[in-house]
Amino acid sequence: xxVLLPLFAVIALVVLAVVGVKGxxxxxxxxxxxxxxxxxxxLGGMIAxxxxxxxxxxxxxxxxxxxxxxxxxxxxxxxxxxxHNTAGxxxxxxxxxxxxxxxFRNTQADYRGGDQKLTYGSEKFxxxxxxxxxxxxxYIFLRHLRFFLEPIPFFVPFLEGLDGLxxxxxxxxxxxxxxxxxxxxxxxxxxxxxxQVRYISLPADYFPLFLILGIAISGILMRxxxxxxxVGVKALTMSLVTLSPxxxxxxxxxxxxxxxxxxxxxxxxxxxxxLVHMGGVFLSxxxxxxxxxxEVRHVNxxxxxxxxxTYEEYEDEFREVMIGAGLPVDKQAxxxxxxxx
Amino acid sequence: MMxxxxxxxxxxxxxxxxxFTVPFWYGGGKTSEMPKLELTAxxxxxxxCVEPKERMRQDHMQLLDDWRDAAVRDGNRxxxxxxxxxxxxxxxxxxxxxxxxxxxxxDRCHGYMGVSQLYCWDCHLDPTEEKTVWASTDGNS
Numbered sequence: 001x002x003v004l005l006p007l008f009a010v011i012a013l014v015v016l017a018v019v020g021v022k023g024x025x026x027x028x029x030x031x032x033x034x035x036x037x038x039x040x041x042x043l044g045g046m047i048a049x050x051x052x053x054x055x056x057x058x059x060x061x062x063x064x065x066x067x068x069x070x071x072x073x074x075x076x077x078x079x080x081x082x083x084h085n086t087a088g089x090x091x092x093x094x095x096x097x098x099x100x101x102x103x104f105r106n107t108q109a110d111y112r113g114g115d116q117k118l119t120y121g122s123e124k125f126x127x128x129x130x131x132x133x134x135x136x137x138x139y140i141f142l143r144h145l146r147f148f149l150e151p152i153p154f155f156v157p158f159l160e161g162l163d164g165l166x167x168x169x170x171x172x173x174x175x176x177x178x179x180x181x182x183x184x185x186x187x188x189x190x191x192x193x194x195x196q197v198r199y200i201s202l203p204a205d206y207f208p209l210f211l212i213l214g215i216a217i218s219g220i221l222m223r224x225x226x227x228x229x230x231v232g233v234k235a236l237t238m239s240l241v242t243l244s245p246x247x248x249x250x251x252x253x254x255x256x257x258x259x260x261x262x263x264x265x266x267x268x269x270x271x272x273x274x275l276v277h278m279g280g281v282f283l284s285x286x287x288x289x290x291x292x293x294x295e296v297r298h299v300n301x302x303x304x305x306x307x308x309x310t311y312e313e314y315e316d317e318f319r320e321v322m323i324g325a326g327l328p329v330d331k332q333a334x335x336x337x338x339x340x341x
Numbered sequence: 342m343m344x345x346x347x348x349x350x351x352x353x354x355x356x357x358x359x360x361f362t363v364p365f366w367y368g369g370g371k372t373s374e375m376p377k378l379e380l381t382a383x384x385x386x387x388x389x390c391v392e393p394k395e396r397m398r399q400d401h402m403q404l405l406d407d408w409r410d411a412a413v414r415d416g417n418r419x420x421x422x423x424x425x426x427x428x429x430x431x432x433x434x435x436x437x438x439x440x441x442x443x444x445x446x447x448d449r450c451h452g453y454m455g456v457s458q459l460y461c462w463d464c465h466l467d468p469t470e471e472k473t474v475w476a477s478t479d480g481n482s
């Protein structure tokens with residue numbers, strides 16, 4: 001159920017787009033209104049989420065570290081594993097975002113060998129597939145700028161040429177198309193095959209994977225198998241980004257509308273799902289704080305002014321009584337007139 | 342209703358928004374039109390392409406691929422189109438004969454669509470370079 005529900009949801013979205021365009025001819029809705037709405041929801045949603053996090057106080061200094069903290073000068077500190085200044089935080093964050101450094105340390109527990117001993121082993125496949133997936137996604141995203149920018153910046157044809165380096169078929173096979181399919185498939189299969197991972201996986205984990213798989217498949221179909229009118233596609237996309245939306249007269253092909261609709265859903269879903277980690281990673285206190293609690297006092301922002309009653313004040317108030325009861329006091333009563341009596 | 346680290350948060354959000362809205366401000370608000378493709382006199386006289394225009398537009402790469410396989414693998418050098426006409430299967434002598442203004446036709450559309458440089462002309466003769474190709478060192482377009 002946890003798997004089938006999101007799968008059917010994505011299939012339903014595909015059917016919805018096909019019926020909407022082929023059956024009901026709602027090209028304006030699927031080509032203009034929904035993409036615009038999705039984009040606005042995406043931008044607004046991301047800003048709302050980020051400002052929401054920024055409004056939450058961080059009561060403690062909680063960087064998660066795995067290296068020696070900076071302390072005495074003769075103890076060698078590791079500024080990357082346990083950053084004590086902003087440069088260290090930026091360095092660690094950059095490596096995390098670009099290369100998933102913490103995932104590289106991923107381990108897996110398993111029963112191994114003849115005696116079925118519980119062993120912990122390094123598990124790099126998730127890291128490799130995750131990295132491949134995220135980088136190809138970025139690559140494909142940038143490659144798509146050819147539909148959104150005019151004149152097309154120099155790096156877009158360069159990326160395309162590099163991607164089609166193998167010169168297989170016409171149009172040239174893009175390697176990233178294969179990589180993203182393989183990587184997403186791995187991520188789905190991993191969730192299904194490993195019992196522990198399957199146990200903790202929710203529909204919200206499968207849905208984005210199926211959605212992205214649907215986007216990739218519809219894109220690949222368009223490029224290699226069910227051709228669409230790319231000139232019409234660019235006319236539509238350029239009309240959207242120049243704020244003069246217009247659906248081109250000729251038919252574009254329903255695969256394109258499926259592709260566009262799934263992307264719109266992805267964009268609109270983004271800020272409200274796990275995918276928001278795109279922004280969230282920068283705001284996670286375990287990663288964006290410097291481990292400098294010995295240098296800088298971290299003041300809990302929700303501390304309110306506490307009413308003190310220090311011992312000095314206590315003694316001042318009860319000194320006479322204390323002396324009278326024979327209790328020791330720090331400060332003798334300073335009423336010389338009284339003692340003289 | 343206060344933001345902690347407001348400076349950093351706002352800077353981050355501005356970068357985020359700027360990145361995702363690039364297409365909207367990149368062109369400076371100008372609307373964009375596809376550049377006009379030019380047909381040669383010969384093409385205009387023929388009045389039609391090998392296959393109907395819509396099909397050519399979407400599928401000419403596929404057609405070229407099929408032609409290549411037909412000629413090189415099966416030795417089949419005549420192509421009968423869906424309109425019943427016969428064409429010689431040849432990139433240089435058929436397509437580029439009619440579309441000899443490659444730079445104002447193929448290249449213009451590819452440039453607009455961001456199709457990266459075709460490698461076909463590494464081997465096949467590019468009609469716009471026919472006269473210089475022997476002597477020049479930069480044989481590729």
